[in-house]
Amino acid sequence: MSKWKVTRITYGKCVNKIDGVQKDYCAHFLAGGEEGTPEAFFCRGCGCHVCFHEKDVETSYDRSTSTVSYTECLKNHSPQTDGTWVDGCREFVAAGEEGTPEALSCAACGCHRSFHKKEYW
Secondary structure, rough: OOOOOEEEEEEEEHHHHHHEEEEEOOOOOEEOOOOHHHHHHHOOOOOEEEHHHEEEEEEEEEEHHHOOOEEOOOOOOOOOOOOOOOOOOOOEEEEOOOOOOOHEEEEEOOHHHEEEEEEEO
16 A cells, blocks of 8 residues: 555646747646546636646545654754754664653654654555
8 A cells, every 4th residue: 555645636827838938827627528438638717628737635644554764863053043054863762662752762862752753664
């Protein structure tokens, strides 16, 4: 099972150009026919094929089948200055047993787990 799943695909404004000039100002793709028919690939608004419209894909992360790991520490140790200084800790190592309050602190840098980058895989 894939970690990513596509939840919704929409098509936005028309970007069809003729000699470098935008053909029309169609703001949203409107299917010209029923889904599954050839007419559904042409816009009712401008008549262009769906491939001339910007494609917007909304994806969601399926966290139920993934493993979480905490990597580099991102805590800024110099918030008073304009720069950013991190301690160089590359991986969260729990300071205590799972289920205890100490498990939320990193044994390597002392920071809370929430300062470490969360990665799903």
